[in-house]
Amino acid sequence: MVLIPVSRLAHTHGSVGLNGVGLLVFSAMGLVFPTRRWQKLLYTIIEFGLLLLLALVGQIPLFQLLFLVLVIRNCVLFDGYARTIITVLTFVACIVCLLNRRALPFRVAPDQLGVFWLGSLLIFGLVILFLQLLVDAVITERKSRDALAEANIRLQQYAMKVEELATIQERNRIARDIHDSLGHSLTAFNFHLEAAIRLLKVKPSKAEALLLELKQLGAQALADVSQSVAALRADPLGGKPLGAAVATLVDHFHRSTGVLPTVQVNLDQPLSHAYNLAIFRVIQESLTNCCKYADATAVSVIVQPVNQQIQIIVEDNGNGFELEKNTTGFGLQGMQERVQALAGELRISTAPARGCRVEVWLPLE
Template sequence: FVFSLFTFIQIQRLHKLTRLPLFARERFILVLLSSIILFGLVIVFLQLLVKAIMSERKSREQLAIANEKLRQYALKIENIAALEERNRIAREIHDSLGHYLTVLNVSLEAAWKLRKSEPQESIEFLADAKQLGSKALNEVRQSVAALRSNWWENQSLESAIATLIADFHKSTGILPTSNINLNYSPDNELKIAVYRIVQEALTNIYKYAEATTVEINIFTTKNLHLIIQDNGKGFNLNQNTTGFGLQGMEERALALGGKFEILTSPNTGCKIIANFPLVTIN
């Protein structure tokens, strides 16, 4: 509008100068056209400047909103990380101590019952209990060390599982059969997950299953597969899924992108299946 008004005023001035000589009118027209073009450029520049200022203000507002959302997301991630760390520590405490304390309690109960009728055998159970107490203390130390460093660096999965089997055999008289066939060397995170799942499964078998045979199979195809099977009394999944042990085993598998499944029913034994993607090994 301003540009149109300016142009109209200049044209009116041009009509009043018709009595001037031709060269004067031509010069005036040239100056007039230059003024119109210059004024138009100034108007365009001002429009672009205002648009740039408005765009910058809008960008700043959007950036402030994005920063606030980013801050909120960071707080959420921090809270989730803290929760995951607490859960990890809880699993370590439960899995490391639960196994040995269960066996320790049974050994002490057996020693108490045999203290009068079979004192020598009672002493043997007490010796076993003392050894289990030492192992439990060592497990606590290893769990604390695991939170600080990779204490699995020089520990193979095969030897760790063999120790669990030996302890289970000594406590129950049942010797689990095991078949470990790995084409890849698991990393520490995966070794710990497999070890803890086997440990918790053996603890549950010891406490509840009343089994006479136990099979442990660990092998690799496109995934790493863990299968633990017993011929015990089994249980109803709908009534036995609230225990922290079962939840902890599933969480360990899911944390590494794996899958966890329990196949059981009353009087049919129990099969625990955990599959881990091969990428977690590499």
């Protein structure tokens, strides 16, 4: 029969009770997730104190597992250097507990105690290091997935905005082309009609010729409308070189106003379709405005290369206008947008009774 001292028995029962309550509190703390920095520090200090109490006073076996749980919680709570500092403090706390011989779960011979401590510390240190790296990798991967999901959401939003902007730009392009093509045809149509009305009683034969041209212009206007509805895929230049297309514009202007512009189209090298189209539309819009408002007697059109740039000038000696007050003209806005799309510059010089000079500079391709 083995007799156990009363003091040792009381200590054993006390340790069991302390360990049970400590483990219960430590487990319950896992349900709490502090957010503020001071809350995290207080939370970690309480964990350290509780584990040291269980390991040194309660003599709980395998206390290293509890410290491993603390390392995992530390990785979740802290980032960067704070996480490393807490892990190092955990390792130091484990050393303190191992140095207390009473905390060992089994007896170790005195001559083997040093080897046991060294091996235990080495194993525990490697386990802590591996555990922290593993948890870091898992958390980093989780954050990367969250960041990727957020980036995908932002990308979808950006794609919707880009689609909306592309739709607006396409609407503006179609509006510009309708204005440039159909507006030009209707302007010429109106001037031909007025001339035919004036000549109907005086020179019926000439009025008849103008009416025949009106019929052609009306057909052209209908064709322009059809082309605009079909997203304006047809070439406004009609497959002609830029010089020939400009000559056609000038001929229409001459027939409508009786004024024959002087034309100089001198290009050393062929240009892309985008450049040819922009130059054609600028000249077309300038001549249309001149036909509508200028009442000019002299008009000049110049297209020439100057210092690695292309210079386009359409100048008249007509009525002119106050440029600051002309803020709603869609034709001028369309010209500005076309020139800016090619990284060019548009300059308009005009004043009442001083004519108008439209000058465009485009960088050579």
